Amino acid sequence: MRRSLRRGLSAIAIAAATLAAAACSSGSGAGSSAGGKPVSGGTAVYAELPGSTPNYIFPMLTAAYYSVTNIEQFQRLSFRSLYWIGNSKGQPVVDPSMSLAATPVYSDNDSVVTITLGNYKWSDGQPVTTRDVAFWINMLKANKADFAAYIPGEFPDNLKSYKIVNAKTIVLTLNGSYNPTWFTYDQLSQITPLPQQAWDKESASGAIGNYDETPAGAKAVFNYLTAQSKDIATYGTNPLWKTVDGPWTLVNYQSGGYAKFEANENYSGPTKPKLKYFVEQPFTSDTAELNVLRSGNSIDYGYVPEQEASQAGELASQGYSTEPWQGWGTTYFMMNFNNPTTGPLVNQPYIRQAMQSLIDEKSFVEGPLKGYGSTNYGPVPSKPSNPYSDSYETTGPWPYSPSTAISLLKSHGWTVKPNGVSTCTDPGTGASQCGKGVKPGAQLSFNLPYASGDEVVSQEMQALKSDFSQAGIQVNLSSEPFDTIISMMTPCTPSQAGCSWEMLNYGGGWTYGVDPYPTGDQLFETGSGSNSSNYSDPEANSLISATVRGTASLKAYEDYLAKQVPVLWMPQPDYQISEISNKLQGTNPQSPIESLTPENWYFTS
Amino acid sequence: MTRFLLRRCAQAIVVLILVSVIVFCLLHMLPGGPARAILGVHATPTNVAAFNKANGLDGSLPAQYWHWLTGVLSGNLGFSYVQNESVSALLGQRLPKTAFLAGISVVLAVLIAVPIGFFQAVRRQRVGDYVLTTITLVLYSTPAFWVAIILIDVLAVRLHVVPAEAPQGSFSALLSDPQALVLPVLTITLVTVAAFSRYIRSSVLDELAQDYVRMARSKGAGSRVILFGHVLRNSAGPVVTLLGLSLPFIVSGTLITEYVFNYPGVGLLAFNAATSQDYPVMLGVVIVVAAATVIGSLLADVTHAVLDPRVRSAAGIR
Numbered sequence: 001m002r003r004s005l006r007r008g009l010s011a012i013a014i015a016a017a018t019l020a021a022a023a024c025s026s027g028s029g030a031g032s033s034a035g036g037k038p039v040s041g042g043t044a045v046y047a048e049l050p051g052s053t054p055n056y057i058f059p060m061l062t063a064a065y066y067s068v069t070n071i072e073q074f075q076r077l078s079f080r081s082l083y084w085i086g087n088s089k090g091q092p093v094v095d096p097s098m099s100l101a102a103t104p105v106y107s108d109n110d111s112v113v114t115i116t117l118g119n120y121k122w123s124d125g126q127p128v129t130t131r132d133v134a135f136w137i138n139m140l141k142a143n144k145a146d147f148a149a150y151i152p153g154e155f156p157d158n159l160k161s162y163k164i165v166n167a168k169t170i171v172l173t174l175n176g177s178y179n180p181t182w183f184t185y186d187q188l189s190q191i192t193p194l195p196q197q198a199w200d201k202e203s204a205s206g207a208i209g210n211y212d213e214t215p216a217g218a219k220a221v222f223n224y225l226t227a228q229s230k231d232i233a234t235y236g237t238n239p240l241w242k243t244v245d246g247p248w249t250l251v252n253y254q255s256g257g258y259a260k261f262e263a264n265e266n267y268s269g270p271t272k273p274k275l276k277y278f279v280e281q282p283f284t285s286d287t288a289e290l291n292v293l294r295s296g297n298s299i300d301y302g303y304v305p306e307q308e309a310s311q312a313g314e315l316a317s318q319g320y321s322t323e324p325w326q327g328w329g330t331t332y333f334m335m336n337f338n339n340p341t342t343g344p345l346v347n348q349p350y351i352r353q354a355m356q357s358l359i360d361e362k363s364f365v366e367g368p369l370k371g372y373g374s375t376n377y378g379p380v381p382s383k384p385s386n387p388y389s390d391s392y393e394t395t396g397p398w399p400y401s402p403s404t405a406i407s408l409l410k411s412h413g414w415t416v417k418p419n420g421v422s423t424c425t426d427p428g429t430g431a432s433q434c435g436k437g438v439k440p441g442a443q444l445s446f447n448l449p450y451a452s453g454d455e456v457v458s459q460e461m462q463a464l465k466s467d468f469s470q471a472g473i474q475v476n477l478s479s480e481p482f483d484t485i486i487s488m489m490t491p492c493t494p495s496q497a498g499c500s501w502e503m504l505n506y507g508g509g510w511t512y513g514v515d516p517y518p519t520g521d522q523l524f525e526t527g528s529g530s531n532s533s534n535y536s537d538p539e540a541n542s543l544i545s546a547t548v549r550g551t552a553s554l555k556a557y558e559d560y561l562a563k564q565v566p567v568l569w570m571p572q573p574d575y576q577i578s579e580i581s582n583k584l585q586g587t588n589p590q591s592p593i594e595s596l597t598p599e600n601w602y603f604t605s
Numbered sequence: 606m607t608r609f610l611l612r613r614c615a616q617a618i619v620v621l622i623l624v625s626v627i628v629f630c631l632l633h634m635l636p637g638g639p640a641r642a643i644l645g646v647h648a649t650p651t652n653v654a655a656f657n658k659a660n661g662l663d664g665s666l667p668a669q670y671w672h673w674l675t676g677v678l679s680g681n682l683g684f685s686y687v688q689n690e691s692v693s694a695l696l697g698q699r700l701p702k703t704a705f706l707a708g709i710s711v712v713l714a715v716l717i718a719v720p721i722g723f724f725q726a727v728r729r730q731r732v733g734d735y736v737l738t739t740i741t742l743v744l745y746s747t748p749a750f751w752v753a754i755i756l757i758d759v760l761a762v763r764l765h766v767v768p769a770e771a772p773q774g775s776f777s778a779l780l781s782d783p784q785a786l787v788l789p790v791l792t793i794t795l796v797t798v799a800a801f802s803r804y805i806r807s808s809v810l811d812e813l814a815q816d817y818v819r820m821a822r823s824k825g826a827g828s829r830v831i832l833f834g835h836v837l838r839n840s841a842g843p844v845v846t847l848l849g850l851s852l853p854f855i856v857s858g859t860l861i862t863e864y865v866f867n868y869p870g871v872g873l874l875a876f877n878a879a880t881s882q883d884y885p886v887m888l889g890v891v892i893v894v895a896a897a898t899v900i901g902s903l904l905a906d907v908t909h910a911v912l913d914p915r916v917r918s919a920a921g922i923r
Contacts, residue, residue: 256873
């Protein structure tokens with residue numbers, strides 16, 4: 001481990017006072033075995049997940065580089081968002097103390113937003129102003145098709161105009177009324193003020209100007225910054241990336257994802273870094289990372305691979321504490337509502353509810369996930385702790401109950417054949433019949449390809465096949481490469497060739513990263529871009545719309561979707577089983593949207 | 606000699622073109638395509654179509670191949686979206702590291718394997734030969750990843766003698782942390798020694814049975830003169846050929862070793878490219894390895910011909 005002491009007695013004194021305060025106030029740490037005296041300086045090494053290495057520094061990134069790793073674990077260290085998601089309790093809510101702006105004020109029937117910036121400074125000493133916010137907006141408007149998080153109809157399409165009142169206040173006029181929570185969380189939190197005084201130029205040798213104020217100029221600036229961001233060999237030296245408002249400045253970057261950050265001495269935020277350096281270390285494989293963990297302390301913040309979860313406790317002897325990291329997302333697998341054969345079946349809510357009743361989530365958590373996960377029965381996750389999920393969804397309207405599943409099928413005209421294939425013997429649209437489109441003699445048999453290479457998913461699917469057979473629902477499992485699975489995952493109509501898949505499990509779900517207010521508009525609204533299962537329900541659309549364009553809370557929406565089962569909910573695995581050195585403190589809580597805040601971390605002697 | 610070289614170069618070019626066509630076609634037969642792999646599971650069809658168009662992936666397969674080939678001929682191996690870097694730059698950074706790892710390991714392996722092979726051949730069917738045969742056979746039949754895991758467990762985890770992870774960062778960082786190189790070098794060396802020593806033993810035994818050895822003995826030449834003056838040079842020819850032809854084996858060995866020890870070389874680059882459908886990098890690595898193999902084979906043939914007049918004569922080289 002490479003550590004160095006910060007220079008200057010006064011700095012040490014200030015840091016020591018801050019550390020003492022931090023240690024007393026939060027009590028957050030890697031483990032209970034930690035003790036010792038806080039020390040200033042040092043280098044903390046964080047192990048990157050295999051295949052998740054940062055490779056793009058410009059915050060307005062294109063789809064090819066859009067990832068949690070690039071945004072939350074790389075760019076955010078240097079470039080802070082207007083509103084920071086993740087509070088000191090680890091909840092996925094805005095933390096005003098970490099945000100660049102005060103809580104926005106909504107007026108005119110929630111169609112006008114007034115944003116007031118705090119007293120933040122760039123590392124070059126210039127204040128963060130509303131011009132920097134406008135710089136982002138102008139760039140986004142001119143280049144929205146290239147911004148990965150852009151969704152047609154949403155920001156900046158829903159922005160009618162903006163007005164800079166002064167250096168600290170900017171007023172946005174929207175094209176209608178929006179739910180303030182949704183707009184703040186899912187729209188404004190994406191705004192990352194950019195250093196206009198350093199970046200508003202069209203070439204390396206060009207002068208700084210106001211090029212962003214015309215579409216052509218904004219395109220030229222975007223192209224220049226994008227080109228610079230593709231020159232990764234210069235990440236550590238390019239002056240562009242040295243003007244930061246976050247607590248860290250990138251000083252060394254190596255192809256493959258190695259990144260070394262130095263504490264920004266001029267950071268104006270609430271928590272000054274105590275460490276001198278923060279290093280992100282790439283690993284080829286879970287095995288390589290685990291070997292390093294087992295052999296000593298060259299990693300301060302690592303992880304135990306999901307499939308090796310049983311080793312978590314054994315690393316205590318190497319001085320590590322196990323800290324499960326719960327991500328803000330929901331896991332599920334999909335049914336194709338437009339499949340010509342099985343679509344009519346899964347369009348019957350009672351069949352979906354029967355299938356959900358056959359998924360033994362608790363045993364999945366205890367078994368394949370070895371306790372590192374949580375049950376999940378709807379679109380709003382129950383964990384990590386949050387103000388949105390309610391008891392109805394948390395306990396689940398369709399908990400594991402084979403008798404309920406059998407009862408649901410029998411009461412809708414099916415002859416249930418446990419360990420065989422159930423058959424529709426009473427077709428029709430009556431309340432006790434099989435339902436619209438279900439033909440007489442139709443069988444509950446589905447092809448279910450799932451992504452290979454994940455032991456947990458494989459175990460879950462085998463168990464699910466067995467559980468489903470209790471009600472005569474046959475699933476024909478096949479293990480396919482991940483890329484094969486996701487290549488099928490596109491919205492389709494029944495007549496299209498690509499609509500022949502019946503069910504799919506790629507082993508994931510949806511992470512509420514850029515849309516931390518979990519309204520599900522991108523997932524379950526009819527025709528939305530990521531609604532790959534072709535789910536369409538007017539009532540769901542109405543409830544979703546009320547959470548986005550009205551002022552409704554999430555309750556009605558989440559309870560309805562939990563009951564309707566538009567996808568088959570699966571247990572939510574922890575994002576990571578973190579292994580944190582007992583000498584490294586201040587790491588808890590781990591961010592629900594998987595961002596890193598090493599400015600809170602410090603070593604103890 | 607010139608004619609021989611030209612003929613072999615022409616063969617090498619044909620081989621390289623065939624390799625590139627086969628690999629290009631195989632890669633494009635994989636499901637999903639690169640757009641999905643790069644843009645992620647929630648990419649919309651519009652996103653995918655835009656990506657394909659922007660990257661020339663919406664054309665026919667021959668058109669895409671021609672586009673790639675003309676780029677290669679002008680020195681452009683393509684751009685990796687996964688790594689956000691040109692393939693040439695990536696290979697430029699990683700190749701020296703792999704060459705360094707493989708080079709040190711092979712040199713060490715040769716330095717160890719040649720004496721072992723000679724010793725076994727001279728002392729054949731005696732205790733020393735049996736012991737070394739057993740050891741080398743065990744190593745030869747043990748997969749590289751298994752050797753690596755055992756070394757990590759014993760030397761890094763239990764004894765804490767050396768780190769379990771290779772040095773990270775730039776090429777100079779490799780040199781600044783030699784302790785961290787011990788395990789990766791040792792893994793490749795052990796596996797390679799086993800293969801080489803078996804081959805050298807057989808080669809020396811073949812030479813010892815040759816008429817010229819009996820002739821030398823009958824003329825009163827001592828064992829030392831026979832072994833080092835005649836047998837060594839003649840048995841070196843097949844060994845040189847072996848070195849040239851074992852390049853793919855060594856590269857595949859480094860891939861596994863780099864994977865286990867987190868060594869940032871070409872093997873690791875290839876592995877990551879394969880798992881993330883990074884087509885340009887995969888093609889670049891395959892072409893470079895194929896070129897190295899063909900060149901290695903060519904150099905081995907030429908060196909063999911220089912060392913052994915019988916080969917020159919058989920190949921019609923003057």
